Amino acid sequence: MSLFKDKLFTCLKRLNALPDNVIDIKILDHGRGLEKQLDEYRELLEAIEKETGYFSSERGHFSISHAETLDNYLSHFYEIRFKRRPTPDSATNYLRQKPLFFK
Numbered sequence: 001m002s003l004f005k006d007k008l009f010t011c012l013k014r015l016n017a018l019p020d021n022v023i024d025i026k027i028l029d030h031g032r033g034l035e036k037q038l039d040e041y042r043e044l045l046e047a048i049e050k051e052t053g054y055f056s057s058e059r060g061h062f063s064i065s066h067a068e069t070l071d072n073y074l075s076h077f078y079e080i081r082f083k084r085r086p087t088p089d090s091a092t093n094y095l096r097q098k099p100l101f102f103k
Contacts, residue, residue, distance in 0.1 A: 038074045055101045
């Protein structure tokens, strides 16, 4: 059934029968894939904190909000794509938890 839906979607897009803002949800897997991108983002934040202590410092207070906003944005797309919350237990491959300094 999925192959049929994929072909139908492709045909409708080619015929301009769908609005421009409609995308195939699988586009979120482009490149490394959404789960991998979210995991690597969290890994980067943890490495920055471990090496510099930036997010737990007074200077990093404002940046925590920015970092968490992007994590929430990627998490929202994860929920759309996989129909479940992005947690280590729900991951298809591997997904680390949100950095503890967000809380």
